[in-house]
Amino acid sequence: DIVMTQTPLSLSVTPGQSASISCKSSQSLLHHDGKTFLYWYLQKAGQSPQLLISEVSNRFSGVPDRFSGSGSETNFTLKISRVEAGDVGVYYCMQSIHLLTFGGGTKVEIK
Amino acid sequence: EVQLVQSGAEVKKPGESLRISCEASGYDFTRYWITWVRQMPGKGLEWMARIDPTDSYADYSPSFQGHVTISVDKSTRTAFLQWSSLKASDTAIYYCARVYGRIDYWGQGTLVTVSS
Numbered sequence: 001d002i003v004m005t006q007t008p009l010s011l012s013v014t015p016g017q018s019a020s021i022s023c024k025s026s027q028s029l030l031h032h033d034g035k036t037f038l039y040w041y042l043q044k045a046g047q048s049p050q051l052l053i054s055e056v057s058n059r060f061s062g063v064p065d066r067f068s069g070s071g072s073e074t075n076f077t078l079k080i081s082r083v084e085a086g087d088v089g090v091y092y093c094m095q096s097i098h099l100l101t102f103g104g105g106t107k108v109e110i111k
Numbered sequence: 112e113v114q115l116v117q118s119g120a121e122v123k124k125p126g127e128s129l130r131i132s133c134e135a136s137g138y139d140f141t142r143y144w145i146t147w148v149r150q151m152p153g154k155g156l157e158w159m160a161r162i163d164p165t166d167s168y169a170d171y172s173p174s175f176q177g178h179v180t181i182s183v184d185k186s187t188r189t190a191f192l193q194w195s196s197l198k199a200s201d202t203a204i205y206y207c208a209r210v211y212g213r214i215d216y217w218g219q220g221t222l223v224t225v226s227s
Contacts, residue, residue, distance in 0.1 A: 001173065037212060043156070048217040048218065048219060049206070049214075050217070051213060051214065051215050054215075060215065096210070096213065099158065099172065100161070100172075100210070100214075102156040102157065104155050105155040
């Protein structure tokens with residue numbers, strides 16, 4: 001099984017500042033077709049998760065450009081620029097190169 | 112508009128059986144797999160299983176293999192998740208979702224409570 005490890009477990013961010021979340025996989029998520037099967041989701045309180053980023057760095061429809069993803073192979077980062085109150089929730093990374101696995105989640109709060 | 116509409120909340124006793132459903136609309140049902148994700152109270156997301164509506168081929172997480180069964184009815188565009196004997200530890204919200212590499216659309220979740 002591929003294990004996804006997220007850090008930190010929680011973040012408290014001042015509005016307008018930036019936040020970064022790390023996600024490490026136990027195996028490379030780079031497929032031989034050149035795609036990297038790493039995704040980022042946000043789950044707001046009481047809601048279903050929502051897709052933010054596909055294949056490391058591609059924002060899903062309607063996702064503000066304040067959200068950006070980077071990384072390769074086994075190390076990935078989600079950056080939230082100019083954090084807003086509406087960004088609070090739990091962020092998850094997910095891999096789908098071999099079955100599916102979620103990271104443990106990072107809770108983002110506003111100071 | 113893509114929609115995944117799940118069946119309503121359930122309250123069951125340990126040992127009882129249960130089947131919950133997820134009806135898809137707004138897209139070609141056979142082009143995307145359906146997956147189920149568990150969220151226990153106050154905890155994170157756990158991938159359970161996925162199924163190809165084309166031929167009902169299914170993959171399971173080792174953590175859930177043998178404990179649940181995933182199925183699909185192409186004629187009604189509906190996927191199912193079932194238990195033959197529930198345990199208190201099955202208490203959770205269960206989400207269905209559409210998957211093709213990425214999970215891009217999610218159902219609203221079904222709360223299952225198992226209590227004596």
